[in-house]
Amino acid sequence: MSSHKSSIPVTRREALRKVGNGFGMMAFAGMLGESMLKAGLDDKGLGVARLDHPQRVKRVIFLFMNGGLSTIDAFDPKPMLAKYDGQPMPGGSISTERRTGELMQSPFAFKKHGQCGMDVSELWPHLGEVADDICWVRSVYTEIPNHEPSCLMLNTGANQAGRPSMGAWLTYGLGSENKNLPGFVVLCPDIPTTVGPPLWSNGFLPAVNQGTYIANKRVVDGAGGAPMSAAPEKDKDGKEKLQKVVIEKNFDPKKILNFVNNPKFSQTEQRRELDLLDKLEKIRAQDAGSDPQVEAVIQSMETAYRMQTEAPEVFDIRKESQATLDMYGPGDVARGALMAVRLVEKGVRMVQLYYSKGDPWDAHADIMAHKVNAKHSDQAFAAVIKDLKARGLWNDTLVVCGSEFGRTPVREVGGMANQAKRGRDHNPFGFTMWLAGGAVKGGTIYGATDDFGFKAIDKPVHVHDIHATILYLMGIDHLKLPYRYSGRDFRLTDVAGKVLHELVA
Numbered sequence: 315m316s317s318h319k320s321s322i323p324v325t326r327r328e329a330l331r332k333v334g335n336g337f338g339m340m341a342f343a344g345m346l347g348e349s350m351l352k353a354g355l356d357d358k359g360l361g362v363a364r365l366d367h368p369q370r371v372k373r374v375i376f377l378f379m380n381g382g383l384s385t386i387d388a389f390d391p392k393p394m395l396a397k398y399d400g401q402p403m404p405g406g407s408i409s410t411e412r413r414t415g416e417l418m419q420s421p422f423a424f425k426k427h428g429q430c431g432m433d434v435s436e437l438w439p440h441l442g443e444v445a446d447d448i449c450w451v452r453s454v455y456t457e458i459p460n461h462e463p464s465c466l467m468l469n470t471g472a473n474q475a476g477r478p479s480m481g482a483w484l485t486y487g488l489g490s491e492n493k494n495l496p497g498f499v500v501l502c503p504d505i506p507t508t509v510g511p512p513l514w515s516n517g518f519l520p521a522v523n524q525g526t527y528i529a530n531k532r533v534v535d536g537a538g539g540a541p542m543s544a545a546p547e548k549d550k551d552g553k554e555k556l557q558k559v560v561i562e563k564n565f566d567p568k569k570i571l572n573f574v575n576n577p578k579f580s581q582t583e584q585r586r587e588l589d590l591l592d593k594l595e596k597i598r599a600q601d602a603g604s605d606p607q608v609e610a611v612i613q614s615m616e617t618a619y620r621m622q623t624e625a626p627e628v629f630d631i632r633k634e635s636q637a638t639l640d641m642y643g644p645g646d647v648a649r650g651a652l653m654a655v656r657l658v659e660k661g662v663r664m665v666q667l668y669y670s671k672g673d674p675w676d677a678h679a680d681i682m683a684h685k686v687n688a689k690h691s692d693q694a695f696a697a698v699i700k701d702l703k704a705r706g707l708w709n710d711t712l713v714v715c716g717s718e719f720g721r722t723p724v725r726e727v728g729g730m731a732n733q734a735k736r737g738r739d740h741n742p743f744g745f746t747m748w749l750a751g752g753a754v755k756g757g758t759i760y761g762a763t764d765d766f767g768f769k770a771i772d773k774p775v776h777v778h779d780i781h782a783t784i785l786y787l788m789g790i791d792h793l794k795l796p797y798r799y800s801g802r803d804f805r806l807t808d809v810a811g812k813v814l815h816e817l818v819a
Contacts, residue, residue, distance in 0.1 A: 364487055369710070369789035370753035370818070372491070373658040374484065376666040377651070377695055377715040379687070380465065380508065381675030384721035384738050385746035386767035387684060390452050391424040391433045394765040395723055403724055408768065410459045410739045412678065415727040417766065421682065421736065430757030437688035440696035444750075446757040447699050449817050452746045453761025453770035456719060456777050459740040461508045461673055464718035467777050469513040469666075471806045478517035478797075480781060481664040483806040485523045486797070487790050492661030494620040495628065496526040499657055501650040502668035503531035514666065518799040525666065528570060528629075530650040559639040559648070567629040571621075581622060628656050641697045646670065648694040655701050658711055675717055678726050678737045699750055709752030712787055714780070720745025723766040744770040747780065753787050755819050775814065782811035787818070 386392050399419040408414060422435040427442035432450065434442040441448070456467050463473035470477040478486070481498035490497030500514045505527065514525030576584065631639070631652055642648040647669060654665040669675065669691065677683050695715060702708045721738035744763035750756065761773035782792040785806065792811050796803035805811075 364795075365789040366791035366794050367786075367789055370787040371712040371751060372710045372788070373662065373707075373712070374481075374664045374784060374788070375654050375658060375698060375711065375713045376480070376664065377691075377698070377713065378468070378666060378668050379675045379691065379715070379717045380668050380670075381461070381673035381687075381717065382677070382719050382721055382740055383675050383687075383717040383745075384677060384681055384684060385452075385717075386720065386723055386763075387420045387422050387681060388435050388437055388688070389433075389450055389746045389748065390763060390767055391420070391435070392723065392763075392765065392767045395419040395767070398766075403766065403768075408722065408724065410722055410741060412739045413727050414722055414724040414739050416725060417723055418725045418736070418738070422684075428757060432757065432759070437684060438692045440693045444696050444699045447750050448756055449749045449754045449758050449760060450746055451748065451760045451775055451780070451814075451817070452744075452763060453773050454716070454745050454747050454775045454777065454780065455770045456742045459719065459742045461676075461718060461740075464740075464742055465509050465513060468716065468718050470515075470517070471778060471781055471808055475509070475512040476515075476517055477804070478519040478523065478806070479514045479525060480784065480806060481514060481525050481666060482516045482519050482523040483785070483795065484664050484788060484790075486519050487785075487795050488663060488788065490661065490663055492624075494624040495657070495660055495662055497663040498523065498525040499654075499662050499665045500525040500527045500668070501530040501653060501665065502527070502671065503529060503646040503650075504671035505529075507672050518804070519797060530570065530653055530667075531646050558636075559642070559644050561632050561639070565632060567626045567631075570629055571625050576622075624660070628660050629653055631656070638701065641693075641700060643693040643697070645690050645694070647690045648697070651694040651698050652701070655698055655705070655707070659705055659707060677721060678739065680736045681721070681738050682736060702751070711751050712753060712784065713750040714747065714784065715749075716747030717745070718742075720767075723768050741768065744768055749817065753819055754817050758817075760814065760817055776810065778807040778811035779814055782807050783814045783817060786813040 386395070395417055396419040398417050400416050402416055420435070422437055424433045424435050425442065426432065427434050428445035430446050432442070432445035432448070434445060456464055458464055458467075458473055466475060466477070467473050470479050479498075481500075485497035488497075498514070505511070511527065514527065516522075516524035579587075627633075631649065634652065638652070642652045647667070650667045654667050657665045669687065675684070675687055698713060699708075702711050702713070719740050719742040722741045724738075725735055726737040726739045727735075744767065761770060761775055763769060764771050785792045785795065792805060792807045792813075796805050798804075
């Protein structure tokens with residue numbers, strides 16, 4: 315070794331360990347760098363796509379109504395419920411999670427929308443406006459009638475924690491389109507406490523594929539999210555006026571991304587550290603050859619550095635026009651929906667938006683609680699569809715919306731349900747999810763539940779089928795995306811799943 319090279323008193327790994335302390339996450343960076351190599355990322359941190367067929371879509375927005383939306387009160391009207399309201403369920407009592415009683419008709423009126431004449435309940439008037447853009451899958455089912463395993467199934471394809479999430483599988487198969495942002499972002503005002511991070515975990519896949527959780531609540535001088543007005547203004551005809559969205563002048567997106575910015579070192583200092591690491595690596599590589607792991611760690615630190623500039627820009631919704639803000643409406647869900655569209659516009663592969671922490675759509679006591687939940691979601695969900703079209707993203711973006719299960723056509727009895735007698739228990743045996751985007755057939759219905767909306771009877775669709783179809787639209791054959799772990803091959807769709815070709819435009 316020459317005298318010039320021997321004058322450097324530290325090895326590459328020592329330099330990374332010492333200099334990297336300026337980022338405060340050296341251990342994570344090392345793990346991430348190794349994972350980037352396993353995930354098939356190039357020297358810029360971008361994905362090396364392994365397509366099995368041409369892509370129909372490049373990105374996914376997953377709107378998740380955690381807690382269990384009653385789809386028979388939203389998108390799957392059942393006249394027989396009204397006819398036999400208050401009578402026993404034919405065939406005897408049903409077995410779900412809690413004790414149930416007689417049939418209960420929906421307290422919400424349904425109306426036909428769009429040229430397709432889709433029946434949508436009064437809870438979702440804005441979504442009804444875009445009914446012709448939506449494919450309604452009314453025959454989804456899963457196995458277990460409680461939140462944790464059903465949430466895990468919808469998000470990871472398994473009923474137990476520990477499996478990679480759908481977003482992790484997508485980024486593992488396709489990588490990221492933007493080296494300055496994560497490939498998979500999760501938005502929720504607070505961490506969903508029913509399951510939490512296992513819903514967006516990388517599981518046994520490389521760590522770089524884990525979802526990046528960001529709290530999309532309003533953060534203004536420490537304030538939390540502001541709920542929508544309980545008594546909105548109405549015009550002279552009695553119709554509700556759209557609320558004008560006001561963003562406080564001191565709104566700072568960096569408060570949402572406080573984990574990205576380093577309070578101890580300026581970006582100039584961080585830049586010097588990264589440049590030094592790069593020089594050290596080049597000097598050592600002349601003698602010993604390049605070390606892919608070290609290079610990957612440096613690249614992961616470069617990505618973290620660049621995020622400090624681009625990420626706040628993406629989350630700064632103050633840059634949107636007043637018309638766009640008003641289209642989405644106020645509240646955490648609206649803010650998250652707008653952020654989701656801005657993220658996919660910048661190349662993020664998948665964005666998942668949860669309604670709120672816990673099980674906010676749970677309606678054991680009174681189904682009328684759905685009025686509040688739907689009011690916070692309806693305008694924002696419809697705005698996602700409208701905004702994707704306005705930004706030229708409609709044809710190659712897939713929007714998926716649903717809950718971990720539906721709710722029973724019978725009343726729940728006992729406990730809090732005795733107070734209002736309008737509660738519904740969990741129902742995993744037949745419920746509705748919807749998909750939208752240029753790659754699916756809008757204004758159509760796929761499958762059906764029975765006359766009372768309890769079980770899927772026509773073209774039953776398991777969650778594995780939904781996942782297989784999403785992967786197919788992204789250019790991936792779900793059978794050809796395995797990962798060997800603990801002596802066997804795993805897939806997002808486990809050992810099942812079929813592509814729903816009838817939904818594809």
